Amino acid sequence: MSLAFAILFYVATLVLVVGVALKIMQYSKTPAPLKIPTTPAPTTTSGVVMRMFREVVFFESLFKATIWTWIFAWAFHMGLFAVLIRHGRYFHDLLPAAIVGPLKYAAFAMIIGLTGLLIRRFAVNRVRYISAPSDYAMLILLLLIGISGAMMTFVDHVDVVGVKSYFHAWMTFDIENLILPSDMVLRIHLFLVAVLMLIFPISKLLHAPGIFFSPTRNQADNPREVRHVAEWAEKLSK
Amino acid sequence: MATKEFTIPEIQEYIEVPDAPIPDATAHLSPFIAKPMHQEALGFPVEVSDDWKEQTLDAMGDLLGKYRGLRVFMDICVKCGACTDKCHYYIGTADPKNMPVARQDLLRRVYRRYFTFAGKFWGALGMPGFVGAADLKRDMLDEMYSYYHQCSECRRCSVFCPYGIDTAEITMAAREILARVGIGQKYDNEIIAKVYTIGNNLGLPERALEDTLEGLEEDLEDETGVAVKLPLNVKGADILLITPSADFFAEPHVDGLMGYAKVFHEAGVSWTLSSSASEAANFGMFIGSYENMRKISLRIREAALELGVKRIIFGECGHAWRVAYSFLNTLAGPFDFLDQNYPIPQHILEFTLGEIEKGTLNIDKSLNDDMVLTFHDSCNVARASRMGDKPGGQFTIPRAVIKAVCNNYVDMDPDTIYEKTFCCGGGGGLLTDDLLELRIKGGLPRMTALQTVTQEYGVTHMAAICAICKSQFTKILPYYGFDMDQIVSVHQLVSSALILTGQVDEDDDTESGEEAA
Numbered sequence: 240m241s242l243a244f245a246i247l248f249y250v251a252t253l254v255l256v257v258g259v260a261l262k263i264m265q266y267s268k269t270p271a272p273l274k275i276p277t278t279p280a281p282t283t284t285s286g287v288v289m290r291m292f293r294e295v296v297f298f299e300s301l302f303k304a305t306i307w308t309w310i311f312a313w314a315f316h317m318g319l320f321a322v323l324i325r326h327g328r329y330f331h332d333l334l335p336a337a338i339v340g341p342l343k344y345a346a347f348a349m350i351i352g353l354t355g356l357l358i359r360r361f362a363v364n365r366v367r368y369i370s371a372p373s374d375y376a377m378l379i380l381l382l383l384i385g386i387s388g389a390m391m392t393f394v395d396h397v398d399v400v401g402v403k404s405y406f407h408a409w410m411t412f413d414i415e416n417l418i419l420p421s422d423m424v425l426r427i428h429l430f431l432v433a434v435l436m437l438i439f440p441i442s443k444l445l446h447a448p449g450i451f452f453s454p455t456r457n458q459a460d461n462p463r464e465v466r467h468v469a470e471w472a473e474k475l476s477k
Numbered sequence: 478m479a480t481k482e483f484t485i486p487e488i489q490e491y492i493e494v495p496d497a498p499i500p501d502a503t504a505h506l507s508p509f510i511a512k513p514m515h516q517e518a519l520g521f522p523v524e525v526s527d528d529w530k531e532q533t534l535d536a537m538g539d540l541l542g543k544y545r546g547l548r549v550f551m552d553i554c555v556k557c558g559a560c561t562d563k564c565h566y567y568i569g570t571a572d573p574k575n576m577p578v579a580r581q582d583l584l585r586r587v588y589r590r591y592f593t594f595a596g597k598f599w600g601a602l603g604m605p606g607f608v609g610a611a612d613l614k615r616d617m618l619d620e621m622y623s624y625y626h627q628c629s630e631c632r633r634c635s636v637f638c639p640y641g642i643d644t645a646e647i648t649m650a651a652r653e654i655l656a657r658v659g660i661g662q663k664y665d666n667e668i669i670a671k672v673y674t675i676g677n678n679l680g681l682p683e684r685a686l687e688d689t690l691e692g693l694e695e696d697l698e699d700e701t702g703v704a705v706k707l708p709l710n711v712k713g714a715d716i717l718l719i720t721p722s723a724d725f726f727a728e729p730h731v732d733g734l735m736g737y738a739k740v741f742h743e744a745g746v747s748w749t750l751s752s753s754a755s756e757a758a759n760f761g762m763f764i765g766s767y768e769n770m771r772k773i774s775l776r777i778r779e780a781a782l783e784l785g786v787k788r789i790i791f792g793e794c795g796h797a798w799r800v801a802y803s804f805l806n807t808l809a810g811p812f813d814f815l816d817q818n819y820p821i822p823q824h825i826l827e828f829t830l831g832e833i834e835k836g837t838l839n840i841d842k843s844l845n846d847d848m849v850l851t852f853h854d855s856c857n858v859a860r861a862s863r864m865g866d867k868p869g870g871q872f873t874i875p876r877a878v879i880k881a882v883c884n885n886y887v888d889m890d891p892d893t894i895y896e897k898t899f900c901c902g903g904g905g906g907l908l909t910d911d912l913l914e915l916r917i918k919g920g921l922p923r924m925t926a927l928q929t930v931t932q933e934y935g936v937t938h939m940a941a942i943c944a945i946c947k948s949q950f951t952k953i954l955p956y957y958g959f960d961m962d963q964i965v966s967v968h969q970l971v972s973s974a975l976i977l978t979g980q981v982d983e984d985d986d987t988e989s990g991e992e993a994a
């Protein structure tokens with residue numbers, strides 16, 4: 240079983256890294272032939288970096304759009320971010336305990352956010368109309384990951400040292416010492432995380448890398464000053 | 478065809494977003510399909526062939542490789558719903574497929590099915606719907622044709638989307654795909670064909686244009702006693718004015734054109750129109766066709782070279798300004814043969830404000846005292862271009878000009894202006910009578926905002942800087958209980974308040990449209 244999980248995570252990591260890398264390559268190779276920033280837009284590159292920063296960190300556009308979705312989405316993402324940082328302790332020793340401790344409460348932000356988003360998805364007519372089964376499935380998957388994780392932190396403590404040494408062995412390909420604590424919740428948690436990693440590059444989760452390539456947000460508004468031509472378009476005038 | 482009976486929406490106190498979508502409420506709306514000759518003129522197939530399916534997927538694959546926006550937007554929508562209540566067509570029709578994300582999904586489900594692993598996998602299992610994919614069927618093309626012609630490419634949705642997904646880009650791609658399969662839109666294609674053969678959207682030949690301009694010169698002289706010229710094809714003029722052809726005779730557009738002429742006259746610059754590029758509009762953008770957009774833009778470059786002008790200025794038009802400001806340099810540049818001390822191209826409002834600030838114009842604001850004005854931000858100017866050198870100049874410059882020539886001005890509800898402005902309802906190649914129902918319903922949010930300022934502040938007129946907005950409002954205002962001449966050109970206001978040097982009679986030349994409805 241320990242080995243099966245190890246293999247699952249090797250595969251999932253490979254799929255995630257290679258899949259996302261391929262997508263990023265595809266995005267960056269596809270030309271953007273026209274200047275289409277949603278205006279008013281910054282006129283300089285540093286302005287664009289700031290716009291992107293506000294978008295990624297504060298969800299600026301969503302904030303303008305609907306406050307409830309913003310609250311839930313922001314709580315979920317910030318919770319997730321904190322939880323991910325905290326999970327670093329299974330892979331390295333760089334995190335001071337003073338950070339690891341309080342960060343555990345981030346799980347609640349994540350769970351509350353996800354619950355809000357799930358309720359909105361079936362309670363608001365318009366949002367229900369645009370939802371495919373996979374949209375619900377993804378929220379439920381994340382919710383189960385959050386809940387199983389929180390259970391191991393707050394209800395039935397997981398053997399942190401055991402998990403740590405397991406992942407240490409996993410990272411160093413030390414097959415002999417791959418011993419996963421026999422904890423049912425842990426296994427469910429890990430399995431769901433692997434599923435999430437596997438679907439990441441083939442689903443809407445691509446919004447994470449994708450936003451950086453969105454031309455309406457990442458282009459500077461300077462078409463009169465700087466001529467912008469894509470390669471395929473250049474050929475038209477030959 | 479939209480001959481079905483429909484009710485004109487009633488203006489409520491606030492803009493109300495329909496809470497319960499009414500499926501297929503406007504499924505019957507679909508503009509006339511292009512005739513073979515109009516498809517041919519644009520280089521598209523004249524009819525749908527048996528291998529429409531391969532053609533559709535080929536065209537889609539081609540565009541996915543050419544447009545990063547399309548590729549990324551197809552992948553990254555998370556179905557958060559933030560855009561669902563932002564489209565004027567959804568607000569006006571309650572048809573759920575007019576929610577931006579649902580409109581995108583009409584194309585995305587095909588993308589998911591044939592271009593992604595998830596869609597192919599679940600498709601092979603016979604359950605493509607699980608991941609929002611669908612097998613491509615012939616009737617889906619008709620549905621796409623219908624709903625991608627219920628989008629005015631106004632980009633309001635892209636302001637609110639957390640990833641900036643711009644439904645306009647997807648609509649353009651979908652229209653291009655459909656045209657390549659043999660399903661083009663008659664109104665747009667017919668107009669583009671006219672631009673190629675005659676030089677403008679209205680099919681106004683050089684001789685007729687000459688006569689029209691002469692007539693306008695006479696009117697101006699009768700009115701002011703000053704010989705204000707509207708020069709055509711003058712070689713060696715400094716400025717080439719490119720303006721929408723509606724400016725040559727439609728109301729209230731033509732009053733704006735006379736305003737430009739007066740401003741140029743007072744500024745003492747030499748300028749000219751061109752008969753071969755007598756059109757600012759570029760419907761190539763509406764149909765998403767880079768090639769056609771480029772071909773139309775090149776006419777302007779050629780005219781500028783032929784006439785040997787130093788500057789290019791664009792008249793009041795929304796999408797034309799988008800193509801001019803954002804794309805002209807790309808499509809028809811570089812313009813190294815023009816005077817680099819001026820913006821290339823320049824908007825007429827940038828020019829006029831410059832003159833106002835320099836003090837070359839003798840303005841008597843009180844001549845517009847019979848009106849209380851508000852301003853409709855046109856979508857393509859607001860969200861797809863700029864004026865001046867600072868972001869947001871597209872909002873402040875028109876207002877600065879209006880306030881410089883009028884005493885009474887108020888803004889509409891802040892949620893309906895600036896970047897949040899609502900489309901007039903007739904943009905994006907939909908200004909055709911076969912879509913009248915859609916145009917009326919799509920105008921509801923703007924009409925609501927106008928009604929509010931009418932009641933609260935006694936607004937009498939709404940100014941606009943887009944030929945399509947002006948025509949659309951002229952048409953739909955009466956359906957909502959307003960008068961058709963309550964829509965005015967910004968340069969019409971400039972014109973009324975501007976006293977020319979040597980003007981004989983400072984009479985009340987507040988002209989408004991006098992046509993009967």
Ligand code: SF4
Binds near residue numbers: 556
């Ligand atoms: S706002 Fe953007 S991400 Fe959200 S549903 Fe609309 S298009 Fe998709």
Ligand code: SF4
Binds near residue numbers: 628630644645
């Ligand atoms: S671009 Fe405008 S018309 Fe089209 S879906 Fe978005 S809001 Fe609606």
